[in-house]
Amino acid sequence: MYERKTTPNLNCGLDLIGEVLYGKWKIRLLWFIDQGYQRPSELQRKIPDASRRVLNIQLKELEEHELVTRKIYPVVPPKVEYSLTDFGKTLIPVIATLGQWGDEHEDRLRDVILKQNVGSDLEVPLII
Amino acid sequence: MYERKTTPNLNCGLDLIGEVLYGKWKIRLLWFIDQGYQRPSELQRKIPDASRRVLNIQLKELEEHELVTRKIYPVVPPKVEYSLTDFGKTLIPVIATLGQWGDEHEDRLRDVILKQNVGSDLEVPLII
């Protein structure tokens, strides 16, 4: 596995939440697990842009950070179910806040993200 | 400059907010600008772990995403001031929510982040 070479900043709440939430698919994983999609294959279907591998890795990190738990049923073919821990559940309102802001400003965001400085006049200095 | 080779996902609000907020120092930059630290040198002092270079780059991205504006005063030595746009200001409560969650769970977060699986019993399967 990959071993970190720099030490994380853990000075304030923002640093701390960043440590557990960074990762391209983590927020979505937490969200869908909360919605009741608990099995790896269900999550993969909900997030088709991510590869199986990456989802597994990020789920494992969420587990190490005690945001989710993993139940293994000893059946064949194997069955696994992820659930939010109580700790993980406290993140749901936070995630909802993020998604809500994104939804509210959807059009504008799509605009500024896609324009990618095509002849923008950003560089006209605002001189006083 | 670096040119993106993959297209971003912009399906939902979470994707959208991710596009403008990802970047190691962006959230802090927005936060401190809102607190009144508007000049690049002030921001650098508030965020000593980031290099000058990276802050400049991330500030420019925030500007392209219309979250901050940049005023240039034609004086020597140069003076520049960043401010939140009205759009940027709408993010402050969202950021506050993030920081608050991190603060509330500070101890536990520090724990799970630092333990880094030292002889954890995570692997004892929970069999039913």
Next chain:
DNA sequence: GCAATAGGGGATCAATTTATCCCTATATGA
């Protein structure tokens, strides 16, 4: 026997992000 199902992991490559190093400009003060 062979494919399908369900979950997982190692090795490796590609993409992205962050950090480093060095260079520019101008006025002020020692």
Next chain:
DNA sequence: TCATATAGGGATAAATTGATCCCCTATTGC
């Protein structure tokens, strides 16, 4: 004359993250 303050950028290296490819387990059904 030289260091300092202020703001910025190019080139490049290092770190981190994500994606791909291929392989393994065991049972059921054809």
